[in-house]
Amino acid sequence: MDWLFFTEVLVGGLLAGVMYSLVALGFVLIYKASGVFNFAQGAMVLFAALTFVSIQAMGVPFWLTFFITLVIMVALGLAIERVVLRPMVNQPPISLFMATIGLAFFLEGLAQMLWGADVHGLNLGFNDEPFDVGGVFISSFDVFAAAICAVLVGSLALFFNKTRLGRALRAVADDHQAAMSVGIPLKQIWAIVWGVAGFVALVCGLLWGSRLGVQFALTLVVLKALPVLILGGFTSVPGAIIGGLIIGAGEKLAEVYLGPILSGGIENWFPYVLALLFLLVRPEGLFGEKHIERV
Amino acid sequence: MKKTVLAVSLALTTLSGFVLAAGEQFIPIPSYRVGAYASGGAKFYGGMIDYLNYVNMKQGGIGGVKLSYEECETEYKNDRGVECYERLKGKSGGASAFNFMSTGITYATMERADKDKIPLMTMGFGRADAQDGTVFKYVFPLVTSYWSQASAKVSFIGQQLGGMDKLKGKKIVNLYHGSAYGKETIPVLDALAKKYGFELTHIEVPAPGTEQQSQWLEIRRAKPDYVLLRSWGVMTPSALKSAQKVGFPREKIVSNWWGGSEEDAVAAGDAAKGYIAGSFAMDGKQFPLIQDIEKTVYGAGKGNLSDKGYIGTVNYNRGVLSGILMAEAISTAQKKYGAKPLTGDQIRWGMENLNIDAKRQKELGVSDMFPQIKTSCQNHEGSGYTRFMQWNGSDWKPVSGWIKADSSVIGPMVKASAQKYAQEKGIAPRNCAAEK
Structure with missing residues (x-):
């Protein structure tokens, strides 16, 4: 056993997992607030990244571009809440889910209509040359992405657990009608959450766009978040992080050590097997909320 | 009366449309x-x-x-x-x-x-x-065709090494898209590896190929002389970025034409510099x-x-x-x-x-x-040549002449595969001589 290589695969997997967590966060945010699995999350990531590079291509400085795109994404989030979700308050979750499917196709089309279908490079100022830590090569970009993710998760965890708004949000997620009956302003809560989801989509779009180029395929990164959500639970921010780390490390180790036995290319389905195994033990996911039904 | 006029007008319009068409x-x-x-x-x-x-x-x-x-x-x-x-x-x-x-x-x-x-x-x-x-x-x-391109890629590497005999003992990795498209050239590359005596390893990237960390770590461990990239869409920039991450030189990555447009290279940014791809149109x-x-x-x-x-x-x-x-x-x-x-x-x-x-x-x-x-009745490809280009950070520049596929390997494989298809579908092969 080459332990140095093992460590390298493990570290690489953990860092990749952080990137998956970032995508999963977008889903968790919306789910916590509305109980909706937002199928349009990938489309929002594409929309954010495409908007950013298109504005930057006009010669606008980086931070100003970031600010303008943030405003656009928050406005988009608010518009989605106003036009798509608000009319559907108290509708069954499946109806809300179906609405987000339609929204995904609309956003993909809108992004290409507004900004064109071209592929763009995105440079966040990182050359991504690996650095050597005791013989283990670590990607500087992955470390940067992990740091960004840590800041984002820390802020969101504080927001959900320590603020009044965050607690209101959790109440809304539990039961729309009950939350409204005790005076929680559901519409405002949803608007804020969709605005924050727009911000998360922007950060995610920039990091993934920098890695893959800003192109339509960014919508596919959500595929990486699904096993993370199954494993970590749909309502837990820490769950998204821990789930991402387990999935990232698990899939890389499996590809390298089990792949050759199973004829390779197992990275796509192995995370789902891993997540399903966890579900056998904890059906609500590692950090999901346990629902107690009283008879 | 109105109806008759309308019908005649419609008929004339249709007729004029037909004549034009x-x-x-x-x-x-x-x-x-x-x-x-x-x-x-x-x-x-x-x-x-x-x-x-x-x-x-x-x-x-x-x-x-x-x-x-x-x-x-x-x-x-x-x-x-x-x-x-x-x-x-x-x-x-x-x-x-x-x-x-x-x-x-x-x-x-x-x-x-x-x-x-x-x-x-x-x-x-x-x-x-x-x-x-x-x-x-x-x-x-x-x-x-895909097979001709795969053969030309190997010949290009042979040229880079100073002759096809220099391929003997070299290590080459075929990093392919996990799809029917990606797997299509495996038999041809295996036959070429056998003929020229290079060590060939096939590594699959699950489609769509957004994440390739483990594959490139394996490549780094294998220390190949070249990586043949059979990519498509987002797999190309992801491969180039991952190669950069593990310090694999992009000058040693040779792709087919699906990975050889400006879109593929631009998306990878600086990581694409030096990367080589085949093409059939300059x-x-x-x-x-x-x-x-x-x-x-x-x-x-x-x-x-x-x-x-x-x-x-x-x-x-x-x-x-x-x-x-x-x-x-x-x-x-x-x-x-x-x-x-x-x-x-x-x-x-x-x-x-x-x-x-x-x-x-x-x-x-x-x-x-x-x-x-x-082209001819027998030969629907008509050429079989591929040329290689290198991305210099802003443009593709040719780095080879037109390289012909190895027909001694490809020809029999084409024939055998086509015959198998004909048998499966009940197609009687044409007699080209009789059609002339």
């Missing part, structure tokens, strides 16, 4: 300008349409027959591709030939095209064994034809691209080449069947009697933009 050669354009692959599709079909318009504007069509076309959006999806095929195949007197630029749609329409006697142009893609025209009468993998505006298209078509405000800046890009020039091959097939067929709108089957004859030699290339203003092409 009957005087034109109809070319279906099953394009993809929205969706995941819109970036390349818009430029490719833009180039093709520009060339058709150019022929109409410059020469008044072919043999006095104007070219007409209609687009149908496939979004690169098989179901939509089949729908477009059905919608356009009978339009305006019948479709000349289809170029879907999609292996999946081509597979989905092959049997229909055979029944309808309409050629499918699969320039650089599709079934490699379709170059055997005795079995695949209506399919034309013109210029270079990019650039140095070709007199491309310059004249810009002057004539765009000068008249009839250009298809929304941004003129894309004229001369890899995908644009590939589209122009597609237009040239379509027009040359029509022109060749007219010599046999007369200068009039022709059927798909007649154009099939033109397509299998193409002869675009150096002289004809010069007349067209495209000397050395693509290899010389000479």
